[in-house]
Amino acid sequence: MKLVFAGTPEVAVPALDALIASGRHEVAAVVTRPDAPAGRGRRLVASPVAERAEEAGIEVLKPAKPRDEAFQARLREIAPDCCPVVAYGALLPKSALDIPVHGWVNLHFSLLPAWRGAAPVQHAIMAGDEITGASTFLIEEGLDSGPVYGTVTEEVRSTDTSGDLLTRLAFAGSGLLAATMDGIEDGSLTAVPQPADGISLAPKITVEDAQVDWSAPALRVDRVVRGCTPAPGAWTVFRGERLKLIQAVPVPDRTDLAPGEIAAGKKNLHVGTGSYAVELLWVQAQGKKPMAAADWARGVRIGSGERLGV
DSSP, X not given: OEEEEEEOSGGGHHHHHHHHHHSSSEEEEEEOOOOEEEXXXXXXXXXXXXXXXXXXXXXXXXXSSTTOHHHHHHHHHHOOSBEEEESOOSOXXXXXXXXXXXXXXXXXXXXXXXXXXXXXXXXXXHTTOSEEEEEEEEOOSSSSOSOEEEEEEEEOOTTOOHHHHHHHHHHHHHHHHHHHHHHHHHTOOOOBOOOSSSOOBOOOXXXXXXXXXXXXXXXXXXXXXXXXXXXXOEEEEETTEEEEEEEEEEETTOXXXXXXXXXXXXXXXXXXXXXXXXXXXEEEETTSOXXXXXXXXXXXXXXXXXXXXX
């Protein structure tokens, strides 16, 4: 088939690579979000997908909005059979959805209908899911509600951050997306409507969502820290300033600390929760680089009875 691939961040690059390498389909063009300011200089930078496409000599389309007439006119000129999508980042109007013969097929990082929305991996970790995965489905106007072509499953490990899990899913999902394109082409795959039961939503995680509640159980604190790493970053307050929490592990045998209460040892830093303590391993103070939590504690000289949190 002739394909036009739509995607923007680094997590979409493995799928683009898999389609280019398949040899079975032609990636005629790539659709991505416009260049965005980045770094201290705030200079405009092309998306990771745009950079990869340019390296491969593939035409790159960067519409401000997918409903732009010039973009849709070019898409009709290319006349793709199908448009595979991974984390493109913009809503597609019906006028664009109708252009390819086989529609737009999205690789979504959950086992639909679970975790429809922008942050499925973060929500899966924060909810304590033991198994998650990726799905390919035909995009329709509803939110991640279209019929599903295929899935692949992935275990959620007890130490996974959302970054760890998303990286594994990006590579596992790339094979699924390529296989889905093969199945659509040869007619061996038919999209199956999603069940009405088991729907859960995964809206974008806000900075407010990422604030740790020390009165919650230790397992909840652990899941929030892992689910919000690397973005938006779990955090708490210490002496009126924000402290980013990068890595923490539950300590089930320590139950003597009140929620938020800090106990600094020579080589460790424990904090009380609503159940048992957690050990902070890595933190980042405002304006500072990430550092071992025990080193941070020595530097700020924590007093007796001091707590984290508002």
